Amino acid sequence: MxxxxxxxxxxxxxxxxxxxxxxxxxxxxxxxxxxxxxxxxxELNVTARNLRLGRTGLITLALPELKLPYFAEFADEAIRAAEARGLRVLIEQTNADRARELAVLHGVRRVMTDGLIFSPLALGPDDIRLFQVDFPLVLLGERVFGSGNDHVAVDNVAGARAATQHLIEGGRRRIAVVGSHPDEPVGAPALRERGYREALAGAGIAVDEALIRPGQAWHMSVGAQLTDELIASGVAFDAVFALNDALALGVLHSLHQHRIKVPAQVAVIGFDDVEESAYVRPTLSSVSPGREQIATTAIDLLLQRIAESPGTPAGERAPARRVLAEFSLVPRQSSGAR
Amino acid sequence: MxxxxxxxxxxxxxxxxxxxxxxxxxxxxxxxxxxxxxxxxxELNVTARNLRLGRTGLITLALPELKLPYFAEFADEAIRAAEARGLRVLIEQTNADRARELAVLHGVRRVMTDGLIFSPLALGPDDIRLFQVDFPLVLLGERVFGSGNDHVAVDNVAGARAATQHLIEGGRRRIAVVGSHPDEPVGAPALRERGYREALAGAGIAVDEALIRPGQAWHMSVGAQLTDELIASGVAFDAVFALNDALALGVLHSLHQHRIKVPAQVAVIGFDDVEESAYVRPTLSSVSPGREQIATTAIDLLLQRIAESPGTPAGERAPARRVLAEFSLVPRQSSGAR
CATH class of the missing domain: 1.10.260.40 (lambda repressor-like DNA-binding domains)
Structure with missing residues (x-):
């Protein structure tokens, strides 16, 4: 009382x-x-049920970096979805560091939570066996497929293809890519670059490799620096596809400093549709990756695994599911939309 | 091995x-x-020590909203500082909701963590007794003082005074405020407004109440809407002090849509110095509140309380400490800096 x-x-x-x-x-x-x-x-019911089942009501969400707007907004969605289902969320920040990512999966710190939602950035396809774990796990992202885990991912290829097609439909032919990872055959950078190449091929435009600019961290500062270098290189370009919105904000910044008009001279599109995109100048065209759907789906899949584990023999468990979220193109001023 | x-x-x-x-x-x-x-x-040492002491090595960080860039960047800093000290961070998002904030302090979910770092937005001075708890607690923010807890805060009054003085030194006299909370005598909005009023008084400028625009949520959309209303009201103004950077990004957006030049016609300054401030157009002047210092100080104070609790009788505990972080003014293009 x-x-x-x-x-x-x-x-x-x-x-x-x-x-x-x-x-x-x-x-x-x-x-x-x-x-x-x-x-x-x-609350008492949830707590009592957890105690009865030997659970904690805690799940771990392991993400590369919380201050990247995409992951901050994703964490917000995931926490809301988890709370609505009576779960609390422990956040592990890995900084895309291999040792930290391994610790998330196998460290002694992986105790006291009922399951894990994990977006790896350092571990990759060579590490598949490390993901064969005996606790509920849902993977996010594009680094690891075929590990037998539930997986929720952005539809990177189709989203990037749509972004590039949008620029082509606006009359652009010399479309630069900012933030590629040429040494990584897997992951979001490779998939988004593939979508770009598919769109160009579909329109009969030859790829000019000089337009594809590698950049490891997808931060604003990197987007600005890569654009500075692109301009300094003297290569002609009439559009930029930045592989995420943080890079794109840096691209806009650099173009403005060089007095290059957007979209009149160069059109720009990003990927992620973070909140800032609608407020920067010019407003930034982007691809909305279905963040809310990814968050709620990941939580729901994890809850189903938690419900069946660990009593269920492997043969009786539900087969691994793979969900590609629905994306949508969001045209704004930076690509010529009103 | x-x-x-x-x-x-x-x-x-x-x-x-x-x-x-x-x-x-x-x-x-x-x-x-x-x-x-x-x-x-x-890791094994940390885990063994925690087990020996009956601790979990987990702390709770309760924040209003993770997708506000200030809190996302703050959470990033706090997680880094905690990890460096062998702690993991459980994030509770309250959405500034009174019931959720109470649950953070007293709900049955407050189990399994060694201590709490809490930034309340709904609870206030009338709730002081609710903060007299028997577990380690460090408060952030400006809602609750005098509760006898350790407290780490932004120097809101001095920071806002410096921001306003900076606009006055640039020759501005009609300085609007965006995002005030006139019905709340406590909290960051009231303190930042006080700093504004002090700066005007110090310069012999009378306050025009029509320039002070209330707005509850400190989001980009609210900053844009309040600026639209300010312009529609016909009140003359030559500067805007947005009470945080998210509001300021909305202010810049609205001014641009109304073809009002920044800073030539209207200078703009925000508060928080989020990463975007350096990349938007024009770049946004702001006040850097000392986020990293706040995060590391809060973690360190909490660790000291965890170390002394619960064995130490109340009389032998260290007295409550209050730390005001060091702020700095960051002039950029939006207030006429190069």
Whole structure:
């Protein structure tokens, strides 16, 4: 009763009046108290069920870097989806470091959580056996396929193809790519570059390799620096496909500093559709990757694994599922949309 | 040995060779193996110590909203600082909701973590007794003072005064404020508005209340909308102090849409110095609040409380400490800096 009163912001006497059906209580107060009772009851139920099942109600979300807007917005979505299902989220930041990513999977710190949602950036296809773990795991991203885990991914190839086609439809032919990872055959950079190449091939435009600019970290500073270098190289270009929005914000910054007009001289499109895209100048065209769908799907798949594990023999478990989220093209001023 | 091999990315045989001092091992390989041994040893030590002391090695960081860039960057700093000290961070997102904030302090979910770093936005000075808890707690923000807890805060008044003085020194006299909370006597909005008023008073400029625009959520969309309304109201202004950078990005967006030149016609300054500030157009002047200092100080204060709790009688505990972080003014193009 004390807890209910505290949560509802009323006195214990008022709570008692509501519970006993005393008539002289305002309807708004009664509703507040009822809400607090429901909420505490729900929490107690969840906690009791977790205890009974030997669970903690905690899941781990392992991401490369929280201050990249894409991952911050993704974490926000995932926390909301988890909370709606009575779960709390422990965030591990790996900084795309191999040792940290291994520790997420196998370190002694992987205790006390019921399952893991993991977006690896350093581990790759050579590490598939490391992902064959005995706890509930849902993978995100494009680094590791075929490991037998549930997997939720952005439709990178189709999204990048749509972005590039959008630029081509706007009359662009010399489309630069900013942020490629030429030494990595797998991962989002390779898939987005593939979408770009497919779109060019589809339009009968030859690829000029001088237009594809490698850049490891997908940060604003890198996007600005790569664009500075592209301009300094003297290669002609009339559009830039930045492989994420953070890079694209750096591209816009560099173009403006060089007094190159967007979109009149150079059209720009990014990928991720972070909130800033709608507010920068010019507003940034982008590809919305289906962030909310990815977050809720990952949580739901993990919950199903948690429900069947660890009692279920391997042969009776649901087969691994792979979900590609639905993307959408978001044209804005930077590619000539109004 | 298996774990070390996995972490180092070498075979178990190689690990054995290194451990036995076998000479024909490359120096780089030897270093990798030694690093893995050190790392695993450290983790095991931390885990063993936690078990011995009845601790989990987990702390909770409760924040209003992770997708606001300020909090995302803050969480990034806090996770780094915590990891450097062997702690993992559980993030609770409150959405500035009173019931969620109460649950952070008193809900049944507050289990399994050694301590709490909490930035409340809904609870306030009337709730001081709710903060008198029996677990290690460090408060952030400006809502609750005098609760007897350790507290780390932004120097809001001085930072806002410096921002406003900077605009006045640039010759501005009609300085609008975007994002005030007139109904809240406490909190960052009130303190930043106070700094604004102090700067105007110091320069002998009368406050025009029509220039102070209330706005609850400090989001980009709100900054844009408040600026639209300010322009529509017909009130003359030659500068805007947006109470955070997200609002300021919206202000820049609205001014540009109304073809008002920044800084020629209207100078703009924000608060927080988020990464985007250096990349938007024009680049955004801001106040850097000392985010890294706040994060590391909060973690260090919490660790000290964890070390003394719960065995230490109240009378023997260290007195509550209050730390105001050092801010710095960051002039950029939006206020006329080069």
């Amino acid at each position: 004390h807890d209910v009163a505290r949560l509802a912001g009323v006195s214990a006497k008022t709570v008692s009046n509501v519970i006993n059906g005393y008539p002289h209580v305002r309807e708004a107060t009664r509703a507040k108290v009822q809400l607090a009772i429901d909420k505490l009851g729900y | 298996h774990d070390v091999a996995r972490l180092a990315g070498v075979s178990a045989k190689t690990v054995s060779n290194v451990i036995n001092g076998y000479p024909h091992v490359r120096e780089a390989t030897r270093a990798k193996v030694q690093l893995a041994i050190d790392k695993l040893g450290y």
